[in-house]
Structures are given as structure tokens and as C-alpha cells.
Amino acid sequence: MTQMPPKVDVPRAAPAPPVPVTLADTGLTSDKVEALIIKTLYSGEMSGLQVSDSVRLPYPILEPIIERARGERLIEVRGAAGAGTAGYKYALTDLGRERAREAMEVNQYTGPAPVPLDAYVAAMKQLSSVRGFIDRERLRDGFAQLVISEHIFEQLGPAVNANKAVFLYGSPGNGKTVIGEGLGRAIGGDMYMPYALDIDGYIVTMYDPITHESLETEAAPSSIIAEAQRDRRWIRIKRPVVIVGGELTLDMLDLTFNKVSKFYEAPLQLKANGGVFLVDDFGRQRMRPEDLLNRWIVPLESRVDYLTLHTGKKFQIPFDVLTVFATNLDPLSLADEAFLRRIPYKIEIEDPTLQQFSRIFEMICIRRELKYHPVMVAYLHRRHYRPGSRPLRACQPRDLIEQVTALCHYRGEEPRITRELLDAACAAYFVDDTTGSQTNSRLRRRDAQVQ
Numbered sequence: 001m002t003q004m005p006p007k008v009d010v011p012r013a014a015p016a017p018p019v020p021v022t023l024a025d026t027g028l029t030s031d032k033v034e035a036l037i038i039k040t041l042y043s044g045e046m047s048g049l050q051v052s053d054s055v056r057l058p059y060p061i062l063e064p065i066i067e068r069a070r071g072e073r074l075i076e077v078r079g080a081a082g083a084g085t086a087g088y089k090y091a092l093t094d095l096g097r098e099r100a101r102e103a104m105e106v107n108q109y110t111g112p113a114p115v116p117l118d119a120y121v122a123a124m125k126q127l128s129s130v131r132g133f134i135d136r137e138r139l140r141d142g143f144a145q146l147v148i149s150e151h152i153f154e155q156l157g158p159a160v161n162a163n164k165a166v167f168l169y170g171s172p173g174n175g176k177t178v179i180g181e182g183l184g185r186a187i188g189g190d191m192y193m194p195y196a197l198d199i200d201g202y203i204v205t206m207y208d209p210i211t212h213e214s215l216e217t218e219a220a221p222s223s224i225i226a227e228a229q230r231d232r233r234w235i236r237i238k239r240p241v242v243i244v245g246g247e248l249t250l251d252m253l254d255l256t257f258n259k260v261s262k263f264y265e266a267p268l269q270l271k272a273n274g275g276v277f278l279v280d281d282f283g284r285q286r287m288r289p290e291d292l293l294n295r296w297i298v299p300l301e302s303r304v305d306y307l308t309l310h311t312g313k314k315f316q317i318p319f320d321v322l323t324v325f326a327t328n329l330d331p332l333s334l335a336d337e338a339f340l341r342r343i344p345y346k347i348e349i350e351d352p353t354l355q356q357f358s359r360i361f362e363m364i365c366i367r368r369e370l371k372y373h374p375v376m377v378a379y380l381h382r383r384h385y386r387p388g389s390r391p392l393r394a395c396q397p398r399d400l401i402e403q404v405t406a407l408c409h410y411r412g413e414e415p416r417i418t419r420e421l422l423d424a425a426c427a428a429y430f431v432d433d434t435t436g437s438q439t440n441s442r443l444r445r446r447d448a449q450v451q
Contacts, residue, residue: 014191015126017119017231023061026233027116028198033057034065035103038074038092039110042100045078045091052086056112056195056232059086066090074099107203107262112233114198117315123234124318127191127274133161134186142186146178147359147394152347159345160186160322165300167340168326170349173393176326177243179349180278183322184241190215191274192234196263202309203263204255211271213238240275242268246284253295257310269305272321282327283334293339296323300342352394354381361397365417368401376417383419384426400425 020026023033033055040046040054048066052059063085069075074096079089092100139157159166160183168176193212197204215236244252248268256265269277283289299305299319308314327334331346340346352360358377365372380400385392401417403425408415 014189014236015123015130016229016236017123017192017234019058019229019231020061021058023065026057026061026113027119028113030065030068032198032201033062033113034069035106036110036113037062037065038069038096038100039103039108041075041090041092042097042104043110045089047081047089048086049082051090054111069096105262106201109196109203109205109261109263112195114196114203115194115231115233117197117199117317120194120197121318123192124273124320128320131163131187131189138188139186142184142188143179143182145363146175146182147352147356147363148179148182149350149356152179152349155345155347156183156186159347162344163320163322164345165323165325165343167331167343167346168324168349169331169346170328171351171391171393172328173395174349174351175394176328176349177278177280180243180276180280180324180326181241183324184239184276187239187276187322189239190236191239192230193237193274194234196233197266199309199315200313204266205263206266206271207235207237208266208271211242212240240272241278242272242275243278243280244268245280246286248279248285248287248292250287250291250295255307255309264309267307269299269319269321269323270307270317273318274320275322276324277321278324278326280326282325283329284327289334293335297339297342299323351391354392357381357392357394357397360394361401364397364401368405368415370401370405370415370417373417376419376422379419380422380426383423384430388432390430396429400429403428 018025023030026033036055037051040051046054048059048062051066052062055062066075066085070077072095073093075090076093076096077088078091081087081089134157136153136157139153139160143153156166156179166183168179170176193207195205195207197206212235215238253267253269255267257263258265279292282292285292299321300323303319304316305319306314306316325343331340335343354377358374361377362372362374381392384390400422404417404421405415407421407424
């Protein structure tokens with residue numbers, strides 16, 4: 001009797017952070033919450049529920065802190081918009097505005113209350129436990145819009161399941177970047193990320209609407225009756241895919257301290273936690289590859305990273321990231337044996353075969369609503385690739401079809417694929433195209449006949 005293979009796990013829903021019921025549940029002191037409330041009210045009067053929405057904490061936790069501030073004549077009531085103190089309109093007194101300015105000397109952060117570092121570390125450990133594994137079907141779903149060789153799948157799948165670093169190398173234009181993005185889609189799922197962290201009283205902002213894709217739905221107005229289903233200091237997002245290229249510097253891997261606002265922004269690898277961090281064009285950064293590699297040796301080995309506050313204090317954070325290095329340079333010229341050992345999966349992305357090239361060409365035509373003619377690919381290969389032994393690249397079907405479409409639009413014609421248009425596209429695209437002068441002459445003769 002043949003034993004069936006064990007069922008492969010699929011990613012379960014990310015565990016939602018529980019709603020804090022008491023101030024102790026938030027991990028914050030009443031003074032920190034009071035300072036945040038006062039800075040929030042510095043912009044103008046707000047109801048109790050509006051303050052609750054701004055700092056993302058339940059109003060019952062805020063109510064005694066607000067009442068204490070009223071007793072100290074920092075806050076006053078300007079009216080009421082509903083029953084109970086949650087509907088009161090609050091504003092700062094002169095003393096409150098002075099206290100707010102003092103709080104802003106510490107930091108000017110306003111918004112969702114921060115989450116303590118230890119709560120974030122615990123949440124990341126829990127998230128890692130529900131990550132699950134992927135099988136062939138899930139991996140292929142992540143690359144549904146790409147043409148990938150089977151032997152590449154067989155190398156990518158184990159790398160994702162091991163959650164180890166991956167080194168993608170090979171000639172330019174064969175999709176190393178989009179493969180890194182595809183890995184993020186294949187992992188899939190969602191997670192919760194805090195808007196900000198509290199680290200020894202310092203604020204580190206985490207959520208970045210440019211980097212992260214929010215999965216939050218439009219929330220209904222807060223209510224002291226209808227309680228939230230989770231801690232609203234966390235935002236639900238897709239597992240992140242953070243991509244950096246030649247612009248990467250060592251400073252971007254450390255905390256960024258704003259001397260004016262006096263709070264920090266999380267570095268790229270921290271924003272990528274729980275997802276994929278793709279270092280594209282590795283070896284072309286504005287630093288020596290050795291410097292970047294030395295920065296990554298500890299995180300890749302121990303799965304933790306160390307960051308430093310401007311005070312000099314170091315702290316440890318989880319490094320739960322699938323790190324992908326993509327380069328068209330020789331890996332042996334970029335890294336020594338000690339570093340390459342820490343990247344167990346080294347995958348060469350080879351040039352596509354003619355069959356794969358044709359399939360990519362067809363897929364691009366379908367997306368652009370162009371009629372696909374296999375004979376056009378055969379002509380393209382025979383005319384512009386085979387004579388000079390020009391290598392096929394996965395990006396070329398897209399680039400050439402874009403050139404053909406642009407030329408048709410310029411001429412006022414309906415976009416289509418013809419031999420003449422392919423000749424013109426190749427003449428403009430390939431700098432060593434030996435047929436370029438012949439094509440240009442033929443086009444000039446055609447234009448003369450039209451005129």
C-alpha cells in the first residue's frame with residue numbers, strides 16, 4: 001500500500017492582537033497616554049470618541065486619564081455631542097497647550113498609540129508559527145502571470161519553505177526582480193503590523209502606506225457600546241514585499257531619526273518583517289559589496305537584527321524575512337565563502353528557450369489585446385536573433401511589443417504585430433542590430449510612397 005504524502009499546510013489567518021481592556025494591557029504608562037492625548041488635542045477640540053479613534057485605544061481606557069487631565073486643568077469641556085463623557089467636546093486650556101508644547105519637545109508624534117517592543121516580538125513569533133508551507137500549486141499560483149521553468153520551481157519551493165536567504169543570479173532581463181515579487185505572492189496571506197513601536201520611551205513608526213498594502217475596511221464610528229474586535233493600534237496588511245536597488249545604502253538599514261519631529265522611522269528590513277526583502281541589482285549599490293554583506297551576516301545566521309538608538313542603546317528585533325539577493329554579476333566576485341554559506345539557495349536564472357520566449361510573447365499580446373501570430377516570433381528569431389547568435393531575454397517580448405504599440409499610436413494606426421513593425425522595433429531596441437540601417441531605409445521608402 002502506497003503511503004500518501006503528508007498534507008501541506010496553507011497559511012492560516014494571521015492572529016489578531018487582542019483588544020486591550022485595561023491600561024496595563026496596552027503596555028503603556030498613563031503619562032505616555034496622557035502626553036499623546038494632549039498632543040492630539042493641540043490641533044483643536046475633539047470629542048472623546050474622536051480622541052479614541054485617533055489614538056486607537058478604547059475610550060474606557062482613556063476616560064480616567066482624560067478626567068485626571070481635567071482635574072489638573074489641562075483639558076476643559078467645550079460642549080457635548082452625545083450621552084456620557086465620550087460625547088463631550090474637549091479642548092486644551094492655556095496650561096494644557098503649554099504642557100503639549102513640552103510633550104512635543106520630547107517628540108512630535110501623534111496618531112495611533114505605540115506598541116511596546118516586547119509585544120511586537122511576541123506577535124512576530126506567533127505569526128511565524130502560522131506561516132505554513134507552500135506546495136507546487138501555491139507556488140505556481142504566485143507566478144501565474146510568468147513563464148518559469150520547472151527546475152526553477154523545484155529550487156524556489158524549498159527555499160520559501162525553509163525561509164532562508166536566496167541568491168538569484170544570471171543575465172539581465174530574465175526576471176530576477178519579478179521572481180522576487182512572485183515569491184511574496186506565493187507566500188501570500190496577511191499579517192498585523194503596529195503603526196508604531198515604543199522602545200524605552202522612543203517612538204519608531206512602522207506602517208508605511210507606500211511600502212505596505214492595507215487590508216483594512218472602512219471602519220464604522222467608534223462606540224463605547226460596540227467594542228472593537230482587536231487592538232486597533234495594529235493595521236492588517238498583506239505580507240510585505242520590500243524592494244531596493246542601487247539606491248540602497250547602509251544608513252537605510254538603520255533607524256532614521258528625525259531631529260525635528262524627534263521620532264524614528266523603521267529601517268527597510270524591519271518594514272519587511274513577515275514578508276520578502278529583495279535586494280535588486282546587488283553589487284551595484286553605492287557601497288562596497290563587502291560592507292553590505294558584513295551588515296547581513298548576523299541577521300541571516302541568527303534570524304535577529306540589532307538596531308541602535310541615537311542615545312547609543314542597542315536593542316534586538318526579529319528578522320523573520322525571506323531575503324532575496326538578485327544580481328547579474330558573478331556571485332563569486334561579490335561574496336566570499338563565509339557569506340555564501342549563509343545563503344543556502346543559489347539559483348541561476350537562465351535565458352528562456354525559444355518555446356518559453358514564444359509563450360511570453362503570446363501572454364504579452366493577450367494582455368495588450370493584440371492578435372498573436374506564432375509566425376511573427378519565428379520571423380523575429382530568424383531575422384534578429386539567429387544571425388548574430390543574440391541571446392533571448394525574458395524581458396524582450398514586452399519591450400518590443402511596447403515599441404511596436406508606441407509606433408502604431410504615433411502613426412495613428414491600430415496596434416498590430418507585423419514584420420515591418422518588428423523590424424522597426426528591433427532597429428531602435430538593439431544597439432548592435434545589423435539590420436537597423438536596412439530597416440530605416442525601408443521605412444523611409446514606405447513613408448515617401450505614402451506621401
